[in-house]
Amino acid sequence: MRTRRAVILGLGGTAGALAFTLGLGWWKSRNSAQPGAGLLPLPVADMSFNLSNHRGNPVQPADWIGRPTMVFFGFTWCPDVCPTTLSDISDWLADLGPEADRLNVALISVDPERDTPTVLAEYLSNFDRRIVGLTGQLPEVEKAAAGFRAKFEKLPRDGDYTMNHTAGVFLFHADGRFASIIDFHEDRRFALPKIRRILT
Amino acid sequence: MLSTLLTLTAPAAFACEIFTVGDLSVEHAWSRATIGADRPGVFYVEVTNAGTTDDALIGIATPAAGMPMLHETVVTNGIASMPHAMSIPVPAGQSVKLAPGGYHGMLTGLTTALNEGDSFPVTLTFEKAGEVTVNVEVLSLRAEGPDCEHAGQ
Numbered sequence: 001m002r003t004r005r006a007v008i009l010g011l012g013g014t015a016g017a018l019a020f021t022l023g024l025g026w027w028k029s030r031n032s033a034q035p036g037a038g039l040l041p042l043p044v045a046d047m048s049f050n051l052s053n054h055r056g057n058p059v060q061p062a063d064w065i066g067r068p069t070m071v072f073f074g075f076t077w078c079p080d081v082c083p084t085t086l087s088d089i090s091d092w093l094a095d096l097g098p099e100a101d102r103l104n105v106a107l108i109s110v111d112p113e114r115d116t117p118t119v120l121a122e123y124l125s126n127f128d129r130r131i132v133g134l135t136g137q138l139p140e141v142e143k144a145a146a147g148f149r150a151k152f153e154k155l156p157r158d159g160d161y162t163m164n165h166t167a168g169v170f171l172f173h174a175d176g177r178f179a180s181i182i183d184f185h186e187d188r189r190f191a192l193p194k195i196r197r198i199l200t
Numbered sequence: 201m202l203s204t205l206l207t208l209t210a211p212a213a214f215a216c217e218i219f220t221v222g223d224l225s226v227e228h229a230w231s232r233a234t235i236g237a238d239r240p241g242v243f244y245v246e247v248t249n250a251g252t253t254d255d256a257l258i259g260i261a262t263p264a265a266g267m268p269m270l271h272e273t274v275v276t277n278g279i280a281s282m283p284h285a286m287s288i289p290v291p292a293g294q295s296v297k298l299a300p301g302g303y304h305g306m307l308t309g310l311t312t313a314l315n316e317g318d319s320f321p322v323t324l325t326f327e328k329a330g331e332v333t334v335n336v337e338v339l340s341l342r343a344e345g346p347d348c349e350h351a352g353q
Contacts, residue, residue: 076235079242079307080273081280083232084300087342122235126341151279158267158308167280184275184301 039149044069044176047147049140051108054120054133059106061147061176068179068198069104069172073150073165075111076123081167081184082107089169090128092191099199100130108144109135110152110165171198214319214337215346221332223251224290226324228297228348229334231307233316233341241265241314243305243322243336244345248295256327257288257296262336264320266309273301282306290326300344314338 047061072089074082086107093100107124109115112135115123120133135141145152150166167184171194179198182191215230229245241264249255260268270285288303290296298304305322314320318338325331337346 077239079232079240080271080282080300080304083242083341084344087300087344090342126233126235153279155281160308162282164279164281166278167275168278181278183278184280 041148041150041170041172041178043178044172046176047144049136049144049147051134051136051140051144052117054117054124054135056117059132059134064104064172065176066174067102067104068174069106069170069176070195070198071104071106071108071148071170071172073108073110073145073148073152073167075109075163075165076115076119077111078163085167085169085184086124086127086131088188088191089131092195093128093130095192096195096199100195102199103130103195105131107131107133108141109133110141110145110163111154112136112138112141171195173198214335215339216348217335219332219334221326222255222329223253224249224255224326224329224332226332226334228346229322229336230343230346231314231320231336231338232343233338234310234314235341237310237313239310241307241310243268243307244298244300245305245322245324245334245336246295246297246299247290247324249290249292252292253328254292255290255329257290257324258286258327259325260305260322261325262307262320262322264311264314264322264336265307266311268305268307268322270303271306272303287327316340 044061044064051059053059115135124133152165169182171179218227225248271282272285319335321333323333
């Protein structure tokens with residue numbers, strides 16, 4: 001793990017520049033290439049959805065108000081992006097230590113068909129225990145995604161299906177205001193400062 | 201000091217073995233544990249081309265999965281997708297990584313769940329160098345890569 005970190009840091013210059021360029025491109029294209037998507041995520045207080053967490057308890061956006069919030073969209077059948085992001089999030093939470101206890105940290109499943117609360121619970125037991133899995137009826141997941149201006153799409157693949165989905169990590173202040181996004185290919189060194197900003 | 205000794209005396213993990221075929225060396229072959237056999241597994245590896253001729257990884261095969269395929273994670277407008285990669289270039293004098301968030305092998309139709317500590321063979325087919333079979337080490341679902349002493353790339 002330590003070696004990998006060193007490798008990542010070593011690649012930081014190039015990757016950082018690339019991520020920055022990609023990030024810029026993404027922000028620009030939000031306003032031009034994707035009509036209807038050129039909007040920032042709503043404040044948490046203006047979102048509307050009824051989901052269930054991996055312990056089977058109901059969760060609504062209002063439950064998040066009062067604590068800073070970090071949200072990622074994914075699914076447990078995802079082989080690459082989701083375990084990678086959940087590993088990253090677990091590392092960030094470990095680095096932040098007890099301070100991170102003040103965060104709401106949620107994985108919202110874009111594959112509620114397969115990701116029941118039980119399935120999410122088993123999957124998330126492999127990562128930091130502070131990450132809460134959310135799932136529910138598809139229309140409710142769609143309402144959640146709409147609030148974040150996130151997208152997901154089911155794709156048939158080899159007799160099965162996979163999901164395309166927004167891969168960034170969304171950050172919100174304790175009062176629910178949108179703060180920033182940690183882009184999937186962004187230099188990971190920028191992640192902790194972004195998270196610390198919503199903790200202050 | 202103790203950790204140094206342990207590193208020196210412990211047998212190298214599977215993922216740290218280096219396999220060669222022609223001018224290519226293949227190392228850091230690893231995978232993540234899966235929950236059950238229904239979910240796809242993943243395959244990561246690093247290929248270094250010490251020769252003067254460009255090559256390409258054009259396929260993978262393994263008894264561990266019915267449908268192993270090369271994929272690439274692509275993020276467009278913030279949205280991640282995983283198109284098939286028909287061929288992954290391994291240019292002369294360069295290293296190419298199949299690593300989290302980029303190129304990877306997707307192991308669909310797992311024969312059995314992949315458990316941490318298991319290993320399984322994967323045969324890589326290169327356009328010019330031909331085939332080489334490597335041992336793939338299964339790390340935890342949370343792993344981000346093997347910890348190899350020689351991994352100073």
